[in-house]
Amino acid sequence: MKRLWLLVPVLLMVCMLPAMASAAGTAYFKYTYDGGGQVTTNALLKDGTVYVSAGIMESAGLRVTWDKAQKQAMFRGWQKSVKVTVGGRTAAIDGKAVSLGGVPFRYRDELYVPARFLVQALDGQSVSWDAQQRVYTASGIHSYESTSATYGGVTYTVDKKNGKLYTATPAGGMRLMADLGSQLYDMVNFDFKKTGKGLIYLTITDVYGEPHINNKWYTLIIKDGMVIRQASVHYWKRYGDNVKMYGSSLLLTDGRTLRVIEDGTGKVTATLDLVKLGGEEDSYLVEGMDDDFLLIRPNDKGLLMLIDRHTGEKTLLYKELLDPDQQEYAEMNDVPFFGDQLQYLRREGNTLYFENGAVRDGREYPYVLKGMS
Incomplete structure (x- = not known):
């Protein structure tokens, strides 16, 4: 019995060893x-x-x-x-x-x-x-963040720290494809589009900041595994899409100029000065294009403009398509961003059709191109 009592303190010490350690x-x-x-x-x-x-x-x-x-x-x-x-x-x-x-x-x-x-x-x-x-x-x-996507058997990886874009294939090693020119931060996504004549139009977007009010676009045109054209543009509190092609032509913008590029060759067939056309010292989204018109939106004011490509005449579409209350809303509202929420849908003959994202009532707003009715 005495020996049992002597063992108790020893057992307690043994049980306490892990906690003490x-x-x-x-x-x-x-x-x-x-x-x-x-x-x-x-x-x-x-x-x-x-x-x-x-x-x-x-x-x-x-x-x-x-x-x-x-x-x-x-x-x-x-x-x-x-x-x-x-x-x-x-x-x-x-x-x-x-x-x-x-x-x-x-x-x-x-x-x-x-x-x-x-x-x-x-x-x-x-x-x-x-x-x-x-x-x-x-x-x-150091930070070791990267984002990858695979397309056509090729893995594309962007090093978010330095903006370098690499490619790798199962049969070959990794190689540097392009320098995007700046660090990437948060919500990075890849979008690939194959053109009719075999080019790849790659868009890499990075939405970042708090609360994600920065929207950076990196666009690259790739031919036979090599980048032949590239551009980047930054938007603030603006999330619309830039149109990538019209007809067989590719479009590449840095927000201030727009290059029209021939499919297959990558040759620049036209360069448009968006600041001059829009009249605002700003970065522009390009939301639609054809041989006779251009749809652009300045980042800050956010009012969609139609540019006549033959005359250079500018039309603010919200003034033409929206009722007085919606016009006032487009001019005064800042949630989620300034400007109208007109969205280009399609063209039928000489009529362009839009919808109003501010109301989303299913209505379509037709606009007949001037001098073509």
């Missing part, structure tokens, strides 16, 4: 991205080592998959891979074994890794440790 103090991890932006987050100080949530790697654009049997987490992103094993002392960065400088563990359903290792994995730099304030500081943390 996992005991950690509070600390902080402050870091900056190489492209700007500073973040401060909670960390843990354990056995003299600062540990941080491996979720920071996900914030940097890496996606995690778990091998529960092996207790391994694999983080993958654009040209970056990190493998970590819970309880292990080595890890792998881009396939190469490295020392962790600590032992990864799970705490409150999160994986924690040594801060120094995380900074190394994300190509950053450790700056300092403030023991009094318990703040571990790092800089130059």
Whole structure:
């Protein structure tokens, strides 16, 4: 009986060992991205080592998959891979074994890794440790975000950090296709269109900001795997579509000029000055075109204009098609954006048909091209 009572304290100590081993103090991890932006987050100080949530790697654009049997987490992103094993002392960065400088563990359903290792994995730099304030500081943390799409057996990948577009095929390696000219941020999408004579019209859109009020378009014309024409345009609080083709011609705009491009060859057959035609110092959407007319909308005022391509005459369509109340709404309303919500539907003979997105009552608004009735 006495021996049993003697064993109780020992058993209690054994049961407490995991809790004692996992005991950690509070600390902080402050870091900056190489492209700007500073973040401060909670960390843990354990056995003299600062540990941080491996979720920071996900914030940097890496996606995690778990091998529960092996207790391994694999983080993958654009040209970056990190493998970590819970309880292990080595890890792998881009396939190469490295020392962790600590032992990864799970705490409150999160994986924690040594801060120094995380900074190394994300190509950053450790700056300092403030023991009094318990703040571990790092800089130059990289982002590895990318977006990909596959079309015609070719995978297109844009590196969001630097705007470089790469292609890869199963039979060949990866190669740089184009430089889009700027960083991409958030909701990136690809749209592919094959032309009648074998060109590819690729549109990459990026909607970003808070609350997603920026709309950036990157347009590329591709022939035999090579970019032969490209442009980009930025719109603010404006989300309409630019028309890509009319007839057999391709259209490419930077918001201020419009190039008409011959299918098959990529030859520029006409260049239109949208600022001069529209009369507003602004970026324009191109919402319709034919040999005799052009439909453009300035970003700020948002009032759809019809341009007579023969005379250059400009017509504000809301004045021609909408009743007085709807005209006032087009001039004064700013939700979701300034301007009218006329949308071009089709052409029948010399009549153009529109709908009014502000009411969506199923009505069509006809407009007869002047001098052609």
